[in-house]
Amino acid sequence: MNVALTINHKKPEFWELAKKFLAKEDAVLAKIINQYHGEILVSKGDAFVTLARSIAGQQISIKAADAIWNRLEVLAKDVTAENILSINDEEFRCAGFSAQKASYMRNISHYFIKNKSFIGTWQNEDDDAIINALTSIKGVGRWPLRCFLFSIYSSQMCCRWMTLVY
Secondary structure, eight states: OOOSEESSSOOOTTHHHHHHHHHHHOHHHHHHHHHTTTOEEOOOSOHHHHHHHHHHTTTSOHHHHHHHHHHHHHHHSSOOHHHHHTOOHHHHHHHTOOHHHHHHHHHHHHHHHHTHHHHTTGGGSOHHHHHHHHHTSTTOOHHHHHHHHHHHSOHHHHHHHHHHHO
16 A cells, blocks of 8 residues: 555645645654655545554554555455454454554544544534544544644644644
8 A cells, every 4th residue: 555645636725834834843844844845645535544544653664554554454354443343452463553552443443433423524613622522532642633634624724723733
């Protein structure tokens, strides 16, 4: 599976403003932004998969994240909240997930199953409501939410949210 960076997709309206803001606020992101100047993040189009992939890839290299994600896709067949919950501890471990990261994957799965009506209205919700709801999930912190909101939502929401992060 390819890394979520590509130059073959349409650049979002907010892209240049977001890059400028993030580069100014975060030295590590500035280096990454400069290294991949012509590339853009693209959404996988599914909120659960986007957040799950962000959690799976936390604190590991892109190559390692892709490897464990590929193994997860084999186990789950279709990566959905319901299918994640059918994976046992040993299967998660064999796929490369720590016990803690497997529990985080289950936490977001339970959340998405229990909160379908809220998730369906995120586009109409206040930014704070979304941030508060998602950070209430054990294992979901600000970094995966930056990636998540950046790839899922509109330019206005992303730009407003970035000011809350910093």
